[in-house]
Amino acid sequence: MGNFQIFKFSNYMLSIKNLQARIEEKEILKGINLDIKPGEVHAIMGPNGSGKSTLASVLAGRSDYEVTGGEVEFNGKDLLEMSPEDRSREGLFLAFQYPVEIPGVSTTNFIKTAVNEIRKYRGEEPMDAVEFLKRMKEKMKLVEIDQSLLSRSLNEGFSGGEKKRNEIFQMAMLEPSMSILDETDSGLDIDALRIVAEGVNKLRNGKRSFLVITHYQRLLEYIVPDYVHVLYKGRIVKSGGKELALELEEKGYDFIKEELGESVEA
Amino acid sequence: MSEMLTTLEETALSDYKYGWVTNLEADEAPPGLNEDIIRFISAKKKEPEWMLEWRLKAYRHWLKMSVPRWPNVTYPDVDFQAIKYYSAPKQAKTLNSLDEVDPELRATFEKLGISLDEQKRLSNVAVDAVIDSVSIATTFKEQLGEMGIIFCSMSEAIQEHPELIKKWLGSVVPVTDNFYSALNSAVFSDGSFCYIPKGVKCPMELSTYFRINAAGTGQFERTLIVAEEGSYVSYLEGCTAPQRDENQLHAAVVEIVALDNAEVKYSTVQNWYPGDKEGKGGIYNFVTKRGICAGVNSKISWTQVETGSAVTWKYPSVILKGDNSQGEFYSVAVTNNHQQADTGTKMMHIGKNTRSRIVSKGISAGFSQNSYRGLVQVGKNAVNARNFSQCDSLLLGDKCGAHTFPYIEVKNSTAKVEHEATTSKIGEDQIFYCNQRGLDTETAVALIINGFAKEVMNQLPMEFAVEAQKLLAISLEGSVG
Secondary structure, three states, X not given: OOOOOOOOOOXXXXXXXXXXXXXXXXXXXXXXXXXXXXXXXXXXXXXXXXXXHHHHHHHXXXXXXXXXXXXXXXXXXEHHHOOHHHHHHOOEEEEOOOOOOEEEEEHHHHHHHHHHHHHHHOOOOOOOHHHHHHHHHHHHHHOOOOHHHHHOEEOOOOOHHHHHHHHHHHHHHHXXXXXXXXXXXXXXXHHHHHHHHHHHHHHOOOOOEEEEEEOOOHHHHOOOOOEEEEEEOOEEEEEEOOHHHHHHHHHOOHHHHHHOOOOOOO | OHHHHHHHHHHHOOOOOOOOOOOOOEEEOOOOOOHHHHHHHHHHOOOOXXXXXXXXXXXXXXXXXXXXXXXXXXXXXXXXXXXXXXXXXXXXXXXOOHHXXXXXXXXXXXXXXXXXXXXXXXXXXXXXXXXXXXXXXXXXXXXXXXXXXXXXXXXXXXXXOHHHHHHXXXXXXXXXXXXXXXXXXXXXXXXXXXXEOOOOEOOOEEXXXXXXXXXXXXXXXXXXXXXXXXXXXXXXXXXXXXXXXOEEEXXXXXXXXXXXXXEEEEEEEEOOOOOOOOOOOEEEEEEEEEEEEOOOOOEEEEEEEEOOOOEEEXXXXXXXXXXXXXXXXXXXXXXXXXXXXXXXXEEEEXXXXXXXXXEEEEXXXXXXXXXXXXXXEEOOOOOOOEEEEEEEEEEOOOXXXXXXXXXXXXXXXXXXXXXXXXXXXXXXXXXXXXXXXXXXXXXXXXXXHHHHOHHHHOOOOHHHHXXXXXXXXXXXXXXXX
């Protein structure tokens, strides 16, 4: 081979290599490796405290966490170098486990601002009102969200289910290439869960990728993943197909501990 | 968290966009205050003898008064002998039309986004433009005149409508009311006079735009609005000043009279120079604003967006004298860097079935101190008086302060007085959430504060609301706008 550098473009949407992160002095992620191709749905499961939500937060760029090692490539760019807003503008979306409330700012106004900030970043004109309303109507149907909810202050006084549905609605409006769902199923009854899952499924188009973080297998009955990874003590300790989720459901997380040769506490 | 605060503080450091000076030749009084200066001002304005006497009476009373110390603000004492009490941009002659306004002056107002050219104005607003001590131009005068509406400078009103001025000037804020109103009465230079005759609904917004330009001068304008029976007017006031290292004094008096079934809506966007990031320079804004609902079913509504001034001391108030009259006060006060604001309202219920509503939103950033001070007073004959007060404070960072001083005095047992107050901080979580949706921190802060202030912003006339929203963002951020 000649003496020149080869720029290798991976065909991954998101490629995480040996990612390590801590909050204050506590190591939480201890070397995560994960590759997601366009169109794939990956699920991350794991017991409480395994680092699932930390992974979501670190990918989105929350400043509470300090990345201590590793690399993350997103659409061929260095994700960890980007500000949180640029990650969003590049097409990374996080559906929050606990969406915040912003009094006095209507959901519609908020989403419109978000849509236009992202368009501005891409050198596009702001979306005109007619087009915006058209998209709103279309996506409202998708997640069965009510118009009246959207004219209220963002998440203020929303029920748990309404907040989660609003997250999926925003995801639909922003059309991200990579969506991370952080325990979107927590606190949802079965009907709300189905609506949220169907919303996600309708957005699957062979190009968009999803990282679904969940504690329970239940959500994965509706959003069927291509791969399931088990996160345990800050590392992915087991990966498999969708059947792995069922296995976990049957045997509980103790079976992972057994496989790792750890003693199972009573 | 500390990293977060730094970002907020950085975004909170703003630049004042109106800090330039216009080079105008000025006709000025020498610094200092004595009876001769008052005679000088009165003579400059060719005032009748009664006006001079009124001024001198105020001055003699002022000499016996002392500076109020009760507001929650600290600043070095003002040297009243160092201030120039009169400064007028030199104009060759009296103007016959707006076309004769000095091009430099015209440019000044264009730069402020205020066109004095009636043909070019898109919005339906009549403007009285006041630079330093004098009114430069008043637009739409003729059209208003046809309806019997008087909208002119105070100087002109003293000449042209002495009976009205004699009757109403000082009727709401007496000469002896307080230290700064007495000073204003002695030396006021100009301002606007507005008279709406019986049964007339003013078809356009009336607006006065104040600009302090000359160095070392004080601005003491006087505004008087009289709404006769069954009339209506919406009035707007805007203010800016150049960036200067020394402090400048602004001590205005605004009086509003609403007779039977009349309604006056008064909106202010106050953006005097607030001083630099270290707290050097800036305007001392010591203003007395008061309205009287003198007639039955009358209504006075104050809306203010306060972003400027180094020190603000201001309580737009309503005397609810007429039965069934209503008073409203909507306020957003933003303080940043080393600004101090002590602002609020007084609602004095005298008549039966009188109602008042107070909505105050304070936003503090940097090292600033922001106080709400409000008095709700229900007299012994004010049967069925109602008041609702809502005071919310929003803090950016942890070096600023928000204070609430509500006073309630009730002398009638049928009164119903409600007070709600909240204090909150812009959360790191809120900012991150916005970031995750593609909004940078500045845009996020602007969105959150505008949401916080929405209830008040909604009260502003359309022409003003958009400007005010931008101003809020500019006051708290580095590069927006």
